[in-house]
Amino acid sequence: MTRFVFVHRPLSQSPTTPFDNAEEAWFWYARCLKARRDGARFKDSAGGFQRPCEPDDIYRALLTLRRAGVLSAIHIATLGRFGCLDRPPDARREYEKDFVRPWDEALDRLTVPLKARGIVA
Secondary structure, eight states, rough: OOOOOOOOOOSSSSOOBSSSSSHHHHHHHHHHHHHHTTTTOOOTTTTTSBBOOOOOHHHHHHHHHHTTTTTOHHHHHHHHHHHHTSSSSOOSSSGGGGGGGHHHHHHHHHHHHHHHTBBBB
16 A cells, blocks of 8 residues: 655745735736646746745635624625736726725735745745
8 A cells, every 4th residue: 555645835936026015926826827827837936036925825815804703795706807917906097086995905914924834024
């Protein structure tokens, strides 16, 4: 009988670059999801520098906030909608102005756990 052994992935020795803010991290996460759906595979230092996390780390932080009741369904939907568009909601557009507040609130609340993990500077 074959025995499977769990082996941790080795961490890259290259220095990591944290995101400037939660918005930058969120858009990176959304682009990673799009690339995954298109069949891309991620390799270390593909962009010339290493990020301090995997895309799933941002998802886990978001899920933790949702389970704790810190983020509501409208926050999650707003992040998802504008993450797919790769831009924040624009208050000057009539049909987007109602999404500006949930967008800002969600990113503000997401900043705390991302900073604690060293993902955001």
